[in-house]
Amino acid sequence: MPVPCRTGCGNNAVLKRPKTGDALCKECFYWAFETEIHYTITKGELFNKGDSVAIAASGGKDSTVLAYILKTLNTRYDYGLNLMLLSIDEGITGYRDDSLETVKQNRDDYEMPLKILSYKDLYGWTMDEIVAQIGRKNNCTFCGVFRRQALDRGAALLDVKCIATGHNADDIAETVLMNVLRGDIARLKRCTAISTGSEGTIPRVKPLKYTYEKEIVMYAHYKKLVYFSTECVFAPNAYRGHARALLKDMERIRPTCIMDIIYSGETMSVKEQVSLPSQRICSRCNFVSSQEVCKACVLLEGLNKGLPKLGIGKTSKAKKMLEAYNARQMQENSLEQATDLEDTSKSIKDNIKDASNKCNSKNCCSGKCKSDASKQQNGNAKINKLLEQYGLDESPSSQKLNGDLSDDECSGGCGNSSSMPIGF
Amino acid sequence: MICKKCNNDESTVLLRKKDYYCEKCFINNTNHKFRACIGKNKLFSSQENVLVCLSGEEGSTVLLNLISNGLCLENHKKLRINPIFLHLYNNNDIAEKVIEDCKKHDFVVYVVNISDYMSTTIDLPEPNSLPKLNVGTNNTVNIFNNLPATAFNDMFIKIKRTLFIKYAKVLHCNFIFTAETTGSLASSLLSSIALGRGSQVEDDIGFIDNRDDIKIVRPMKDISKEELHFYIKIKKLNIQHHYDMKKNSLQVLINNFVSDLQENFPSTISTVCKTAEKLGVASDNADNESNHKCKICESVLNIPDGRLTALQATDFSRIVSLQKPSKINTHDKNVIKIVQENQHSMFPYISAAKCVKKKGEGVMKIGAVTEDASQNGMPYYDDPKRLGKGEKRQQS
Numbered sequence: 001m002p003v004p005c006r007t008g009c010g011n012n013a014v015l016k017r018p019k020t021g022d023a024l025c026k027e028c029f030y031w032a033f034e035t036e037i038h039y040t041i042t043k044g045e046l047f048n049k050g051d052s053v054a055i056a057a058s059g060g061k062d063s064t065v066l067a068y069i070l071k072t073l074n075t076r077y078d079y080g081l082n083l084m085l086l087s088i089d090e091g092i093t094g095y096r097d098d099s100l101e102t103v104k105q106n107r108d109d110y111e112m113p114l115k116i117l118s119y120k121d122l123y124g125w126t127m128d129e130i131v132a133q134i135g136r137k138n139n140c141t142f143c144g145v146f147r148r149q150a151l152d153r154g155a156a157l158l159d160v161k162c163i164a165t166g167h168n169a170d171d172i173a174e175t176v177l178m179n180v181l182r183g184d185i186a187r188l189k190r191c192t193a194i195s196t197g198s199e200g201t202i203p204r205v206k207p208l209k210y211t212y213e214k215e216i217v218m219y220a221h222y223k224k225l226v227y228f229s230t231e232c233v234f235a236p237n238a239y240r241g242h243a244r245a246l247l248k249d250m251e252r253i254r255p256t257c258i259m260d261i262i263y264s265g266e267t268m269s270v271k272e273q274v275s276l277p278s279q280r281i282c283s284r285c286n287f288v289s290s291q292e293v294c295k296a297c298v299l300l301e302g303l304n305k306g307l308p309k310l311g312i313g314k315t316s317k318a319k320k321m322l323e324a325y326n327a328r329q330m331q332e333n334s335l336e337q338a339t340d341l342e343d344t345s346k347s348i349k350d351n352i353k354d355a356s357n358k359c360n361s362k363n364c365c366s367g368k369c370k371s372d373a374s375k376q377q378n379g380n381a382k383i384n385k386l387l388e389q390y391g392l393d394e395s396p397s398s399q400k401l402n403g404d405l406s407d408d409e410c411s412g413g414c415g416n417s418s419s420m421p422i423g424f
Numbered sequence: 425m426i427c428k429k430c431n432n433d434e435s436t437v438l439l440r441k442k443d444y445y446c447e448k449c450f451i452n453n454t455n456h457k458f459r460a461c462i463g464k465n466k467l468f469s470s471q472e473n474v475l476v477c478l479s480g481e482e483g484s485t486v487l488l489n490l491i492s493n494g495l496c497l498e499n500h501k502k503l504r505i506n507p508i509f510l511h512l513y514n515n516n517d518i519a520e521k522v523i524e525d526c527k528k529h530d531f532v533v534y535v536v537n538i539s540d541y542m543s544t545t546i547d548l549p550e551p552n553s554l555p556k557l558n559v560g561t562n563n564t565v566n567i568f569n570n571l572p573a574t575a576f577n578d579m580f581i582k583i584k585r586t587l588f589i590k591y592a593k594v595l596h597c598n599f600i601f602t603a604e605t606t607g608s609l610a611s612s613l614l615s616s617i618a619l620g621r622g623s624q625v626e627d628d629i630g631f632i633d634n635r636d637d638i639k640i641v642r643p644m645k646d647i648s649k650e651e652l653h654f655y656i657k658i659k660k661l662n663i664q665h666h667y668d669m670k671k672n673s674l675q676v677l678i679n680n681f682v683s684d685l686q687e688n689f690p691s692t693i694s695t696v697c698k699t700a701e702k703l704g705v706a707s708d709n710a711d712n713e714s715n716h717k718c719k720i721c722e723s724v725l726n727i728p729d730g731r732l733t734a735l736q737a738t739d740f741s742r743i744v745s746l747q748k749p750s751k752i753n754t755h756d757k758n759v760i761k762i763v764q765e766n767q768h769s770m771f772p773y774i775s776a777a778k779c780v781k782k783k784g785e786g787v788m789k790i791g792a793v794t795e796d797a798s799q800n801g802m803p804y805y806d807d808p809k810r811l812g813k814g815e816k817r818q819q820s
Contacts, residue, residue: 007747007748009748028745028748032741177617181695249677250618253574256738257619257674260619262734263735264617264620266733268623269703270702270703271626271703
């Protein structure tokens with residue numbers, strides 16, 4: 001039996017809104033959906049008239065709907081915004097290459113300029129290569145950290161006032177839960193803000209903050225928007241999955257809990273006596289960071305030195321790793337021959353295996369990273385203490401050394417640094 | 425296995441899957457955790473009256489045991505409180521068991537029916553006996569039973585809190601002990617967040633609930649469920665298992681989730697509890713403490729300060745879901761104004777009923793509101809000027 005639309009417009013309802021439980025017809029749903037986002041934008045004071053806005057476009061449902069909606073509302077309510085699309089190519093085969101095609105389709109459909117930046121160009125590594133190094137665990141750390149900075153770089157290139165991202169209500173609720181589970185108090189504090197960005201950085205805004213994922217999917221479906229709907233091939237191992245599973249189960253019992261979680265995040269705050277990291281500028285690349293050197297630089301350094309775990313886990317561990325690395329280097333330089341034959345015989349097999357594995361990374365490392373490193377170096381006078389001490393990419397010669405040494409790194413990773421010369 | 429503490433080789437207690445203790449060291453350690461929690465916070469003066477709330481579950485049975493041990497000591501370590509026990513009656517077997525337990529230790533326990541929440545008079549029941557059932561008051565539970573499971577569980581916690589405080593006043597206690605353990609506190613933190621009570625976690629999950637003059641203290645907040653089980657086993661305590669929470673609710677779901685995750689990530693519960701310790705109320709809300717308090721849970725009302733919140737966004741969603749687009753559709757810049765005109769009729773009772781209405785009348789409506797994501801009973805103070813602010817900025 002058909003249900004009449006709740007607004008009394010006379011049409012039959014086609015869907016029941018997950019957010020409020022009201023049954024609406026297509027037209028009324030469109031109107032409600034769009035008006036809500038308009039309300040969020042105006043009440044939240046997200047944009048100023050005449051701003052240039054970059055829409056972070058992945059080709060997925062959220063960013064596609066965001067681009068479509070912003071274009072629609074921009075015309076309907078005369079925001080006077082200059083909209084453009086900004087995409088990041090992480091270099092994930094079977095995922096991003098396909099989704100970028102969708103973004104190009106959006107570019108043509110919505111008549112917006114599109115800028116694509118790739119990890120390969122920015123960092124010298126594609127995600128595929130990174131995953132080959134780091135494995136299936138923790139790779140989301142790299143992707144997330146690099147993308148955050150890549151968006152900043154892209155926005156700076158496009159000279160926009162702000163970046164609009166397609167984070168929806170489900171994403172934000174999920175992040176709140178995840179930050180509680182991980183005890184990440186600093187992120188918990190800012191993850192519900194509708195607009196983030198401190199002085200001197202390009203703010204990010206989330207116009208879909210209060211929009212349910214389900215409604216976005218339905219909107220895209222009824223409007224027949226073209227979007228790409230494959231999960232990232234590397235995502236299933238992420239810790240976020242636990243929070244997502246919990247949220248999905250909770251939503252089934254009580255759909256309003258998504259908004260309630262966001263409300264909780266908005267109304268609670270961190271006690272004053274708790275010290276939080278302050279946001280500043282990375283001394284190496286000049287982008288936002290909570291540390292002297294930003295995470296992206298640390299991760300990249302780790303990749304380039306063949307210590308991919310460098311930026312993962314505690315900083316004390318990273319220090320130790322760098323010290324070990326440094327020690328190995330000293331050893332090389334002083335031409336001290338290894339005398340430790342006992343250990344060598346034990347691990348010689350492993351070393352040979354590892355050495356052959358590392359050949360690939362060595363090639364890619366010494367090639368691409370050199371250009372990247374020199375690029376970064378140009379922009380920076382200050383170099384962080386940590387990296388200053390161990391930074392190998394300051395001159396072309398040391399870069400070469402880095403490439404040569406990458407074999408040794410891995411044998412060191414196996415716990416025996418002195419065995420390498422004999423292994424060969 | 426060798427005890428981590430005393431090197432005794434008869435260790436039977438394995439905690440966190442890696443640490444072995446002998447029974448003696450373990451009991452000492454648990455006692456210490458309980459005492460340290462009270463001692464560190466220097467709350468009590470000597471021989472303070474404390475209302476100890478017993479639910480009959482594992483936690484409360486251990487709490488009873490810890491208190492009676494503490495009182496028995498004769499040295500400087502003696503627990504210097506004057507405990508009075510209270511049990512909220514919901515089930516015959518449990519109430520009888522609690523009375524029996526208390527008699528064993530020569531303690532006095534008052535058993536109060538949960539329906540007492542609705543009664544305006546205060547009758548202190550006979551100690552150590554089941555209360556007589558009042559036919560009229562029993563309806564209360566039926567009213568609440570009509571609530572959705574999640575809201576019922578939430579309301580039930582608030583009812584218990586109100587009753588604890590009510591009887592603490594009657595029995596001249598300034599402090600209340602409850603028996604939550606780390607695991608249950610971690611779950612309730614997540615539940616609180618899921619119910620929009622994020623700003624209340626400091627009082628709901630922390631060591632002390634400061635909302636009333638009578639303080640609710642959680643002296644077992646550092647003791648884990650694992651430790652409870654060993655304690656019960658070693659002391660051979662008799663437990664009657666029962667579960668207050670209604671199934672198919674967020675609270676039960678979250679409980680299961682936390683214990684599952686704890687299996688694979690053993691630091692989950694302690695991380696969540698540490699997070700809870702660092703959370704407070706948004707500072708701009710902390711100032712207007714004076715008289716805007718929720719009648720039910722005594723939390724400070726979050727008065728909107730013009731910022732857009734999820735609550736406003738939800739309300740707006742309800743409004744637009746009831747409007748015909750034709751009324752406003754094309755190129756109308758005043759959409760927000762029109763919506764705002766309708767806003768006050770949307771929740772006619774949310775400001776009035778939630779906080780001023782007499783208890784008896786308000787209950788059903790409150791339940792409905794609770795399930796509508798309007799947990800915090802925020803009155804509508806929206807300033808009409810403020811609503812158009814974004815709009816004006818657009819135009820200028």
